[in-house]
Amino acid sequence: MLTTHRKQHILAVLQRDGQIIAKTLSLELGLSEDTIRRDLRELAQEGLLQRVHGGALPASPAVVDFAGRQRIAPQAKVRIGQAGARMVRPGQVVILDGGTTAVQLARHLPPDLVATVVTHSPSIAVELAQHPSVEVVVIGGRLFKHSVVTVGAAAIETLKRIRADTYFMGVTGIHPDAGLTTGDLEESYMKRLLSDQAADTVVLASAEKLGAASPYLIGPVSEASSIITERDVPEKLIAPYLDLGIPVVRA
Structure with missing residues (x-):
């Protein structure tokens, strides 16, 4: 799965479930947890989610000024x-x-x-x-x-x-x-x-x-x-x- 498609999938799961559990997602996609964590880190840097221990949660849009x-x-x-x-x-x-x-x-x-x-x-x-x-x-x-x-x-x-x-x-x-x-x-x-x-x-x-x-x-x-x-x-x-x-x- 290409990185772009993988990130789109992560965001879709986040919208559906309200959270991402890195271990569960890595097993689902057949990828290492390190790969999932890297994707989560990059998505967090873009403001698209909030990383937490073990995964991610939706980022609040209310952090704007x-x-x-x-x-x-x-x-x-x-x-x-x-x-x-x-x-x-x-x-x-x-x-x-x-x-x-x-x-x-x-x-x-x-x-x-x-x-x-x-x-x-x-x-x-x-x-x-x-x-x-x-x-x-x-x-x-x-x-x-x-x-x-x-x-x-x-x-x-x-x-x-x-x-x-x-x-x-x-x-x-x-x-x-x-x-x-x-x-x-x-x-x-x-x-x-x-x-x-x-x-x-x-x-x-x-x-x-x-x-x-x-x-x-x-x-x-x-x-x-x-x-x-x-x-x-x-x-x-x-x-x-x-x-x-x-x-x-x-x-």
Whole structure:
């Protein structure tokens, strides 16, 4: 089998099964595991999959920059944001992550809501600047321009002084085995700390993030108190999380 045809087959299997197991595929094709691993490595370099121990998972398209993410599933993100906004109760302290879905959540908070929103996202702060009764606490630090959020030691020190009711987390990938992942190492540390500072963590995940993985681990999928995703997402994509006892809200 030519290399091109072999790679096409790998991508077809990945789309069909949601994962690649190198040993199984090598036996199926009658090739060495080294050959399969080389193909996986080259496909990963092209951004077509995410290598994991023993094989590969779908790569999340959500690792593009903020402007690029705005073009991915815009209507689904509106509905997910609306569902998240309905979870916020009067008097709560909530942490809103950066990201395009979190912006939609901020945009749909009721105008009469009295609550506190903590965020390290200037986009969220600007969205809530005109809200009549939501207090906004902005976490300062170095601006990570790719995701338009603050990161670094200053942000971490401030966050350690905050205890929140709920953290609405944005991810680029969520997988029952690979966990909650994102595309930047420093962001992964920030998201983990944000989760640690909240009683509950609600993961905002449009369909392309389910079953996908990115290079940097935030934490195991068990960190999620619940997941909000699209209403028409296939049952097979949410079944693993339900099996783990994680509630899934279809928006």
